[in-house]
Amino acid sequence: MATVYVNDQPVDIGNEKLNCVQAAEKAGVLIPHYCYHPALSVVASCRMCLVEVGEKKPDGTISMMPKVVPGCQTPVKDGTVIVTRSDKAKDAQERTLESLLLNHPLDCPVCDKAGECTLQDYSFGFGKAESRMHDEKKTPPNKPDLGPNIDLFTDRCIMCSRCVRFTREISGTSELYITHRGDHSEIAVFPGDPLDNKLSTNVVDLCPVGALASKDFLYKQRVWNLKTVDSVCPGCSTGCSIHIDGNKGVIHRLRPRANPKAQGHFMCDEGRLGYHYANSADRLREPSIRGPHGWTPVGYREAVQTAQQGFNEHSLRSITGVWAVLSPFMTVEEAYLLALWIRDFGKEARLVLGPVPREGEDDHYPKDCRGNAAPGVPKFTIRAEKCPNRIGVEAILKHFTGTVIGFDAFLTALGKGHVKSAFLAGGYLPTGRGHWFPAEAVPLLEQVNMLVVQEIFTSALSQKAHVVFPSATWAEKEGTFLNHQGLAQEIHWNSAPPGESRTDGQVYLDLLGRTGLMRAHQLRREIAQVIPSLSQLSTGHLGTEGVLPGEAPPVQSPKRKIPVS
Amino acid sequence: MAINTKDVTWVEPPQLGLLDQLYLPAIVGGMATALKHLLETVTGTGPDATQQYPEEKPKLPPHYRGLHRLNRDEKGRVKCVACFMCSTACPAHCIDIVAAPSPWNDREKYPETFVIDELRCIYCGMCEQACPVDAIELTSIFDLTGLSREQMIFDKEKLLSVYDETVRRGTDPVRTHSGKLGPASEPGEAGLTESSSAQS
Incomplete structure (x- = not known):
């Protein structure tokens, strides 16, 4: 049994292999992070999760590391001490945010992410109110043709590289890369090779800011007007856990809901964009009888x-x-x-x-460079059924x-x-x-x-x-x-x-x-x-993650908000 | 919540003196005022108390909250960026916007339709306070009439025509924001960095 101390609060992490961000989450403490995502590799490039880390020795003394370290890249062990809100850590977080906002256009009123944007949330929670930047902001041109479903607002990007790692590690199709260096860096695709794999729209959910936008949802609704319910995608037998976001009886988008028992963190584009028939005005609306x-x-x-x-x-x-x-x-x-x-x-x-209905064969991801399923355990599967x-x-x-x-x-x-x-x-x-x-x-x-x-x-x-x-x-x-x-x-x-x-x-x-x-x-x-x-x-409740055969079902499901139209 | 007794201050009425208790000076003073107004009315020297509406229109202060207008930018296009802040702030839920990618290169988003139900509106002015680009404003036009409910539902063209009308008459409302506007209003201009330092 390993105990980690997060802001003086002891947390038992058992035998799990966790990093500081995950261990703090167990303690209910948020370490802000952009580039870290549980389904992707760790690069520690955004520097948002800088915290003070130390060790509690068996004799009770605590020795801290002399500088702040990225929490996502620092594994915890028995006796690890994490301090997220010390002056040193706060200062590091403030400066990181100031740096990320140097070239960010702050066009929140017209940005689709506004309302669910972690750059907004962290600026509010961890940032400073002012910027010392006097130069003009960079305004690189947008790339509306990044893919058939994806729009890139280049100037909003904070270079967390989540989308790049997604195409390399989960879809395996490697369409995206980072071009140029330093503050000239941009997300890009190679000419003639757009971001069009079957999982491509997941990069929109991964994007912590509004740089990558779904063309299907673009400018449809502001996110705070949406009512969310938990559901399951009916597109194939994988049964991806999803959120249905709707307003006034109209479905506006589907989003994957992280569920380790079902599909993980993602969903395929066919399922995500396959809801439009439900909004159709041509649907049958009343029962009818055929008489003479x-x-x-x-x-x-x-x-x-x-x-x-x-x-x-x-x-x-x-x-x-x-x-x-x-x-x-x-x-x-x-x-x-x-x-x-x-x-x-x-x-x-x-x-x-x-x-x-069956269509083709089960489609396993990631792909290798020839487009076949890569060896090893698949990270995502679109099923034929x-x-x-x-x-x-x-x-x-x-x-x-x-x-x-x-x-x-x-x-x-x-x-x-x-x-x-x-x-x-x-x-x-x-x-x-x-x-x-x-x-x-x-x-x-x-x-x-x-x-x-x-x-x-x-x-x-x-x-x-x-x-x-x-x-x-x-x-x-x-x-x-x-x-x-x-x-x-x-x-x-x-x-x-x-x-x-x-x-x-x-x-x-x-x-x-x-x-x-x-x-x-x-x-x-x-x-x-x-x-x-x-x-x-047997209990009538299946919880948010569902129940496998032979598992004991939860006694009570979490209270659900009924959508009000 | 009940008021704490120690927060209550008791105020006694002032004691009346001998002269006040007679009430005669007050009566004489009141009569003098009435007599003055009577003389002014008879001789026609006093100010006019009655306005001859509708022949004579009242001059309202420029911050009066009447009919809305949608402002145009310097190129004559609708200034609104369809951010939905006004409809979010609106306590009467009378603003309905459908946003779309803008047909212009220098802007990303614009309102495809912008509809205000003027019958539902309570003229509180929250929409103009919420607007980050000063696109919606309340004018001093107060005599709003219509023959049907449909006529009182103002669409984008009608709201833009209110702007043209108020500009022609020279009855622009006062600006609700002081200083520079947010970066969403003036993309790619030199003012952007100065205003953004205040916003970031």
Whole structure:
């Protein structure tokens, strides 16, 4: 057991190998830092984390080093003494900030980072109020073409080199480098080799100032207007922990949320920029029913009743003709409720797993110089399975049907005319890869007597349905996703579903005839009791990092702020 | 929170003397004032108390807080840099801005739309205090009328036309900031280093 003294406060660091910044963080003390990032190598170039470090000898005497040292580069051991706010350390921090601000343009009013900028925060917390600089500031030209998603405001850069190290160590693509020397230094790309790797937008989050900006978010919102909720990216089975930043019911950006159990600190550009469909004005907004005179939009209650009546009637005629297709984009709770409703009609009602979208092979990072995955443990993986919750839906299906029946079984039965009533559950992301339901099978749906479809947008599939429920996106519902290794993570809603639509879970609750609102944590407790393989949901709370299979879940989740639009 | 009794100072009314207790001098003084005003009115020598509005417009002080205007820079473009400080400071939430990359080389950001709901506004002047580039100001135009709610929602063009109108009339409001403006206002100019030393 090793004890470190941070500003006279003893901290037990166990057997961990930490540096001063990390050890101080354990004590709840912030050592300001720019170039240090836990996922990147240490360069100690920004000099912001200068602190006084010494050692407490076994006889109780303390000997300090005669000068301040960079905290990020100084490892701690048993008896290390760190002093972060001595006159010497304060003086060093003040001077470092003054130096960093020499050429910084202070155009905070037009800078997108303002409000979450560590240069602002540290200037307030650790800096001096005035600068002794009399010369003109350098104003190197901006580089809007740094990459397809990235804009560089060259004059705001403080040369922490986090972005350069990211492209060298995490993505392995090495597009960025520092050109020139001293105060002429600039971040640059080689001609004809823009910053366009699949992880490139992470450099925007890494940038401690507003030098690197995301073109997608540029000038959309000021960050203090955004409401943040914790969620999980639905783009692939890696299940990256994310923040959804929205305002007034509109998603403005997704940011990775550091989670060592899921993906680490980063996320891919496809996931990050893949939210725009949720803001679309073309989404289905109200349930509708197809009658003899065509489509009529109806109230939510009427749609639920029509679906209930239809399934009741047809299940009495032929219980083996009742089918439900559960999509791997559903949350665990939704899959459970839908399976429960379908199985209410009889044991022979069929439950199948919808098509699992796959694209290519798992994409491991870092890359080597030829663009292949470098040897060693990958630091980030974009998975080929482009859905967030196949494992979770399969666990539900296994409980109800004993085995997971694939989508082919449904298509075969459809071809033979055995499908009499069908429920096609929603949540599939609209992507450029075409619609999830095979186009050649769509005409076969004519013979289904009762077809209920949940869709986000109108499609050939929804045109064949008898009842259409508008589906909610993942940013509008509560629930649980299980990623590729079975890590159960909570997702939370950022905005209400549009128009007359309800969340998918609420639709199933109402179909089941249960009263009340869909409460994910209560359903998690119920599911864990019914399905032993999902015992990790037993307390109903999964914490911020999620729970792996076999792990004990936390008793209470941290209080969550409900976004106010 | 209750007031601490030791912070309370009791003030007694002044004692009246013999003359004050008679009240006669006060009555005579009051009558004299009334008589003076009567004579002034009858002879027409006193100041006019009534203004003949609307034929005669009042002359308001230049710091009066009336209708907003959006200022133009020296090239005639909107001076606003779309920093959202005004809409953040606004207690009535009446300012709505959509920002975009500016079409000009010397500026990075500009307001694509800038809308003030003049019916919602409480004319507190927080927006002009918050503005780092003195782009929004309250003018002394107070007689704001409209036939519909839509007419009272002022967009960027309308607010710029208020600027043109006040400049033509010569009724510019007083500047809210003293000294130089922030660097976001005057990029690349010589004044930048002097002002930035005060700001950094």
